Amino acid sequence: MAENQVEMIIKVTDVYKKIGNSQILKEINFSIGKGEIVGLVGPNGAGKSTLMKILAGLWAPKPKGECYILGCDVTKEKERIEVLRRASFFIETPALYSKLSGYDNIELYSKLKYGSTFNVKDEINRLAPFFELENNMLKRKAKAYSLGTKQKVGLLQMFIGNPEVLILDEPFNGLDPTVTIKVKELLKTRWRENNITVLISSHILSDIEELCSRIIFIKNGSIILDKNKEELLKSNTVVIFHFTEKEHVDLACRLIKEKLPHVSVETQFNNSIKIHNISSYEDIFNLLQNEGIKVRDIEEQRMSLVDFYKQLYLQ
Template structure:
């Protein structure tokens, strides 16, 4: 496997606690410079997987590699390449934001004042960095936690619920920072969240985990193909003639406010349009409705989801 392409590789990962298998043969890769969404219902094994990646717990078996380094045998070197916020960032409320960063810097080797100034600017806390953390809003605390995770210049950033508890403005801020890190810094960012609409805006790809197994990895922008079913709305006239055509072709449809809606693969639509034109039916528009990430997530994680390739 090309170690230059992937920042993180997880292969056949398993974790058993007592008699219960939490993670069952999990595998996925994260490319350099991408934002990868890590999704799954409660209890699917997301946080357990993240804790194994960052070295907080040990896999029962399997292989985790960070920039080609095996976390089991090269843990110290691999951890230098990872920054992480698992759940809420741990901060000292009676110290300033700057003092918090200095405390964390003492735990790492080679972190300079310039590094501190760099991350403060990166997360937009220049005007408040000397204020005590107890005066920070939740969004500012999240940004300071992000600055702390970025202080040692990691190449892989792992964020578990980074927008948890934030208002819409704070969520947008964190999303913009994450996108900028991937685009401008070339960083690989793995994000776990329940906010599926937000993940769709933030991520390049996403993986869905269920019962400790990865059941689907998709590109956010091109996760449907011409062979997948999609909803199409036809604004056409006369409607009666169009209804007659769809009935003759045994194509199921819904009719509402002079709009005909059908479900079919996109590659079938041009033929339908040609047939309608031949019947002197005017077509004002055909609108394809993209299936949302939430809809795909629910489709894949219901009782039948594991069977979807």
């Protein structure tokens, strides 16, 4: 491979998925290079979990499509076994054996994946603090676990044995903020030290914005945008107008919508409005001044992923 050529770790080609008469995925194409952390976002029912199940080899693409991870075809059983050894898949709520303790669940998972001689104990001791999992909790049977604890144990398993690839579907569901912060730090450390490749889906856009260098947006089973995060957010700014009087908020919104229909405007809580899609805010300032609306302050901000998502999906 040439030096400047990035090794493709995940390659999805022309994937379709039909269940019954419903076309769940259409013409899905993307590649993920080594060391990329890619976010997959989209509304409920867009097809994110379906795509991840296909990548995990749990579902076959139908009527057509190809998925390769680490050069292995996930639809071929022998090659899929190689993928399952080198990659970790966190798909939906983790299935733990309820009669086994958390510790024994992790041990069973690890030995099935890496063989009976694998040293699980050291790995668990190293990883447990990131998940705030105390020893006495890990010794309890999984049937006594809360949803969040099951999530923590299931997610801890994903990091056992330094996998090269992580495919994570809604990994932060049900985790408290402390654990979420620690797990994100763990992901970043693994990325820095081992150059792991990650595909992560989440509705928590601030987590995607923090972690991912590239974002794939999906809607009704199709990719509608696949772009580098910095390029996506750097090129767009939002402007916040702060008013001295609360009554002026609605008035300003109505006025902007009427006179400048191409501008997107939304009200904020603190006597202010947020405006997207403008190259200069002078026109708006003049419009408001002419109507006697008193502007206390104007603030320019970099667009957040939430702002971008609103533009892409809600307008």
